[in-house]
Every structure is written in C-alpha cells, then in structure tokens.
Amino acid sequence: MDLNDEDLIKRVVDDGDQRAYAQLVRRYQSQLRFSLRQLCNGDQGLADDMAQEAFIKAYKALPAFRGDARFSTWLYRIAYNLVMSHKRKNAPDVDQEAVDRAQAQESVEEAQQLGMARDLNSAMGELSDAQRQAVHLCMQRGFSHEEAATIMKLPLGTVKSHVNRARAKLQTLLQAWREEVASG
Structure with missing residues (x-):
C-alpha cells in the first residue's frame, strides 16, 4: 500500500520507520537526480553526490519539517542550497572544469x-x-x-x-x- 508523503513523514518522525523514509527516497530520487544534473551542468557524479547529501540532510531535518510546502519542494530546496553552496566553494576550479566539460x-x-x-x-x-x-x-x-x-x-x-x-x-x-x- 502506497502511503502519501505526509503519512510516510509521520512514520519516520514518530516511529523512526526507516522503511518509510526509504519509500520517500525511492519516490523522489530519480526526479531529484535529474534536476540536479541540470543544476550541475550535466555532471552526473556530482549530481548523484548532491542528491545523496540532500536525502541525508532531509532525513536529519525531517522532525523540523512543518508541512508549509510539499515535501518535494522542501527536498528540492535543500538540494538546491547544497549545489549553490558547492558552486560557491569551488568557483575557481569549476570554471576550468566547466569549460573542459562543455x-x-x-x-x-x-x-x-x-x-x-x-x-x-x-x-x-x-x-x-x-x-x-x-x-x-x-x-x-x-x-x-x-x-x-x-x-x-x-x-x-x-x-x-x-x-x-x-x-x-x-x-x-x-x-x-x-x-x-x-x-x-
């Protein structure tokens, strides 16, 4: 039985149900990885690393999730922030790598x-x-x-x-x- 995001989040927060979080990951990982590849200029390895980091960060922050926005919006915001932070930290190196990749x-x-x-x-x-x-x-x-x-x-x-x-x-x-x- 597929539960909605709200029910899965409740199970994770209230019961520590890791299978419920795994279901959220399965539900959003493909979409998130695709979006991150776009933000990472096609760098699939970096996009996958950022997606994994986003899911870990979201898991740790899940008790603070208020539900003001959809879970997917909240998750994408976390991932977006991670990519932007990574780009800022690696700005000098990214430029040459981006040129080479392009x-x-x-x-x-x-x-x-x-x-x-x-x-x-x-x-x-x-x-x-x-x-x-x-x-x-x-x-x-x-x-x-x-x-x-x-x-x-x-x-x-x-x-x-x-x-x-x-x-x-x-x-x-x-x-x-x-x-x-x-x-x-």
Whole structure:
C-alpha cells in the first residue's frame, strides 16, 4: 500500500520507520537526480553526490519539517542550497572544469545530436543561471511558479519574469537559428 508523503513523514518522525523514509527516497530520487544534473551542468557524479547529501540532510531535518510546502519542494530546496553552496566553494576550479566539460560535451553532441534538441540545449546555454533554473523547475519539472520561488528563494514576480524572459529569448534564438539553417 502506497502511503502519501505526509503519512510516510509521520512514520519516520514518530516511529523512526526507516522503511518509510526509504519509500520517500525511492519516490523522489530519480526526479531529484535529474534536476540536479541540470543544476550541475550535466555532471552526473556530482549530481548523484548532491542528491545523496540532500536525502541525508532531509532525513536529519525531517522532525523540523512543518508541512508549509510539499515535501518535494522542501527536498528540492535543500538540494538546491547544497549545489549553490558547492558552486560557491569551488568557483575557481569549476570554471576550468566547466569549460573542459562543455568542450567535450559539444564534441559528443555534434556527433550524436542534430536538429531541435541540440538547438534547444544550445539556446538554454544562452540563458542566465537564474532563467535556466526557473525554466527547468517550472517548464521541465512541473513546479508552479510559487514552488519555484520557494526553491530558488526569490520573489514570485522575479521567478515569473525569469520564465517569461527565458521563454521569449528561447523563441528568438530558435527562430534565428531556424532561419540561418534555412538560408545556409
């Protein structure tokens, strides 16, 4: 029998039921790892490490979970904070690694991907970090603007602006690239 998040959390907090927490982990690990890969610029190893750390941190903090937001929103906020903290701590090293990964990834993409998917990935790279994160949370992960604002710790209006500006920029970039391909 699948219990809802609230019941599972109650079992973990009240009874120390580790199987209940394992069920929460199974429920959210794929989504969280996918989202973290986006935030970690495709670095699957780092994303997996951050996901594991987020689940451990969430487990330890579970008694403090108030239920003001969904468990998934709270978990994503923990993971987001961990990634941002990691990026700040490793800023000098990350830049060169990011360049190397981008060059390697670009070579692989040129060999493996053609068409719209490649154009969309390239266009996403043109967005600011905040725009890319807002688009990822709202358009790819299905979070509401309010939930994304909570996760990103930004005002609701700012998240909406990031999504709208990103959408407009993506449309402009993709249209320009389509015209370039058609004429060239």
